Amino acid sequence: MIIRLLNPGEGAPAARLAGLAPGAADWPASEYERIALDRSGSAFCLVAEEPAGEMAGLLAATLAAGEAEVQNLAVVPEKRRRGLASGLLTAALERLAAAGAQSVWLEVRESNQEAIAFYERHGFRRAGRRPGYYASPPEAALILTLQKP
Numbered sequence: 001m002i003i004r005l006l007n008p009g010e011g012a013p014a015a016r017l018a019g020l021a022p023g024a025a026d027w028p029a030s031e032y033e034r035i036a037l038d039r040s041g042s043a044f045c046l047v048a049e050e051p052a053g054e055m056a057g058l059l060a061a062t063l064a065a066g067e068a069e070v071q072n073l074a075v076v077p078e079k080r081r082r083g084l085a086s087g088l089l090t091a092a093l094e095r096l097a098a099a100g101a102q103s104v105w106l107e108v109r110e111s112n113q114e115a116i117a118f119y120e121r122h123g124f125r126r127a128g129r130r131p132g133y134y135a136s137p138p139e140a141a142l143i144l145t146l147q148k149p
């Protein structure tokens, strides 16, 4: 597995990958391009290649005033349960800790048992619930957090 930053020009394949993973945020290619071009250090997108040269997973995160947020995470269905998301999250947490993150937050649909199990396996804890947070279909969000990544 290779973990690296998303490059400018890779917005379209990143959007295609996330489109294969219902449960991931459905961002347009332009959103990935914006993050790939970010030079402020406040946003990044990591991709996992498996095998080398084949984009199989991605994770996007932001950091502001010591608070980080995992904004998107997706692994293509045929390459799940092989540690790709774990590799992406571990690399992202290292970057965020080095950049001064004190806590990491995220929202997840409360029916998304696989993602909730994944994050809890990595030490995230339930910190709240936002009723009606999601549309199409409407659903509550669970708020998960990891302190001192």
Ligand SMILES: CC(C)(COP(=O)(O)OP(=O)(O)OC[C@H]1O[C@@H](n2cnc3c(N)ncnc32)[C@H](O)[C@@H]1OP(=O)(O)O)[C@@H](O)C(=O)NCCC(=O)NCCS
Residues within 6 Å of the ligand: 021, 022, 023, 024, 025, 072, 073, 074, 075, 076, 079, 080, 081, 082, 083, 084, 085, 086, 087, 106, 107, 108, 109, 112, 113, 114, 115, 117, 118, 119, 121
């Ligand atoms: C959630 C997701 C990113 C996990 O990716 P992955 O590469 O399969 O995760 P890993 O292989 O690193 O899994 C690590 C651990 O997480 C937990 N886990 C992952 N998928 C799970 C599942 N379907 N059911 C139960 N536990 C699961 C397990 O503890 C797993 O360890 P194990 O395989 O030794 O049992 C993937 O299922 C996905 O892309 N889902 C759709 C998009 C999504 O929901 N994104 C999250 C939005 S908040």
